[in-house]
Structures are given as C-alpha cells and as structure tokens.
Amino acid sequence: MLHLAPRSEGRTRSEIAAATLMLCDAGIMSYSGHVSARLPGADASFLIQSIDQPRNGLRPEHMIVCDLDGRSIAADPKLRAPIEVALHAEIYRARPDVKSVAHFHYDLATSFTLVEDVPLRLVKNHAVRWRSGIPVHDDPGHVAGAERGKALTRTLGPHHACQIRAHGQVIVAESVPAVFHDTIHFIENADAHHAAASIGKVRPLSAADLDLFEAELKRDRLVDKLWAYYLDGSRRSGVLPEGLEL
Numbered sequence: 001m002l003h004l005a006p007r008s009e010g011r012t013r014s015e016i017a018a019a020t021l022m023l024c025d026a027g028i029m030s031y032s033g034h035v036s037a038r039l040p041g042a043d044a045s046f047l048i049q050s051i052d053q054p055r056n057g058l059r060p061e062h063m064i065v066c067d068l069d070g071r072s073i074a075a076d077p078k079l080r081a082p083i084e085v086a087l088h089a090e091i092y093r094a095r096p097d098v099k100s101v102a103h104f105h106y107d108l109a110t111s112f113t114l115v116e117d118v119p120l121r122l123v124k125n126h127a128v129r130w131r132s133g134i135p136v137h138d139d140p141g142h143v144a145g146a147e148r149g150k151a152l153t154r155t156l157g158p159h160h161a162c163q164i165r166a167h168g169q170v171i172v173a174e175s176v177p178a179v180f181h182d183t184i185h186f187i188e189n190a191d192a193h194h195a196a197a198s199i200g201k202v203r204p205l206s207a208a209d210l211d212l213f214e215a216e217l218k219r220d221r222l223v224d225k226l227w228a229y230y231l232d233g234s235r236r237s238g239v240l241p242e243g244l245e246l
C-alpha cells in the first residue's frame with residue numbers, strides 16, 4: 001500500500017504538483033484548471049496552486065494556503081489564488097467528505113454539454129463512481145466569487161463529479177491520488193462514449209452491470225495501482241522532477 005504514512009503538508013504539496021504535472025502530460029489539464037487538497041490536520045483551509053504558475057511547471061513551493069472564503073493566507077504576498085478559487089472553497093465548506101478537488105477544461109467531455117440530446121452516460125466499468133449522476137451546471141461563466149461557488153456546489157450536490165456547461169469539469173474525492181484516479185477514468189469514459197457514438201447507437205451500462213462491478217470494486221487498491229503506474233511512468237519520462245515527497 002502506498003498510503004499508510006500519514007499525510008503532511010509537504011507530501012500534499014508534492015501530490016498536488018505531481019497530479020497536475022501528470023494531468024498536463026495526459027492532455028487533460030492545460031494552461032488553466034487546478035487541483036487542490038485540504039491542508040492535513042486543518043479542515044478549514046486548503047492548498048491550491050498560485051494563479052500565475054504555469055501548470056506544466058508546477059512545484060510544491062507554488063502552492064498557497066487558502067481559507068474557506070477563498071482568501072490566500074500565504075506568507076508570500078506575490079502568490080495569489082486562482083480566479084476560480086471559490087469553486088474549491090465552497091465545495092470544501094459544504095462537503096466534509098471531500099479532501100481533494102480537480103477542475104479542468106477537457107473539450108471532448110465538455111462537448112456533451114453543448115448538445116441537447118446526448119447526455120454523458122456511463123459506458124466504461126470504472127464510471128460506476130458516478131452512478132448517482134453527473135449533473136450539469138448551467139452557468140458557463142468562471143466560478144468566481146462566493147455566490148457562483150455556492151451555486152456550483154448546489155449543482156454538484158452529493159455527487160462525485162459535475163460538468164459546467166460550455167466550460168469544463170469538476171471531480172471530487174477523498175485524496176489527491178483518488179481525485180487523479182477519478183479524473184483519468186472520467187475522461188476515459190467520455191472518450192469511450194464519444195468513440196462508441198461514432199460507430200453506432202450507444203449502449204450504456206445497466207444498473208445490473210454497475211451492481212456487479214461495484215460488488216467487486218476495491219477502490220483503495222485501484223487508486224494505489226493507478227497512482228503508482230502514473231508516478232513510475234512519469235518519473236521515467238522526466239515529467240516529474242526529482243525531490244517530490246511522494
């Protein structure tokens with residue numbers, strides 16, 4: 001198991017940096033979007049990257065600590081929070097179960113919000129994570145300010161992901177490795193749905209299919225397995241720098 005050691009602030013900073021770098025390398029994150037995580041031992045604050053730092057060069061020292069009003073409490077005044085920090089802050093305020101949030105703008109998944117008659121369905125087995133639903137937030141604007149953050153959080157409700165119409169995705173989970181795992185599978189499901197639709201009529205997974213997969217699912221083990229696979233490959237290819245505390 002990878003996750004037996006208690007999380008520290010340093011390790012969480014490294015996890016956010018690694019997840020962001022690997023999502024950039026996978027073509028899921030680009031010049032905007034962010035991964036955040038609650039600060040270990042301090043549930044009313046969280047770590048998120050600074051607004052100005054390019055995602056594909058993110059390092060642990062580029063994270064700032066924000067409170068649940070989205071205010072930066074960073075020691076370095078040059079480090080400012082991203083415009084959409086309220087998206088993260090209001091989810092953490094409303095959802096004690098959420099320890100990490102990813103927000104990104106992946107066009108192929110977003111395209112399901114641009115049409116009227118083809119909602120994103122569950123077609124791959126790992127999409128069982130979203131069997132409660134993938135709501136679509138109707139306001140396509142930046143999730144900037146508390147009011148928009150609260151509105152987005154109401155749309156998300158008790159679910160584990162939502163789409164923002166004509167904008168992007170929000171994924172929530174119990175840790176940074178888990179939010180990374182879920183993001184990879186969310187995109188895999190959207191890609192597969194799109195590919196299937198280009199061949200013929202899409203056959204989504206049935207409730208019985210999802211029951212079967214859910215009964216066999218070992219989530220912690222799958223999260224560890226996928227995280228280890230990406231860390232290993234990303235170290236070999238030079239995507240991850242030396243010295244991350246992982």
Ligand SMILES: [Zn+2]
Nearest residue numbers: 084105167168
């Ligand atoms: Zn956005």
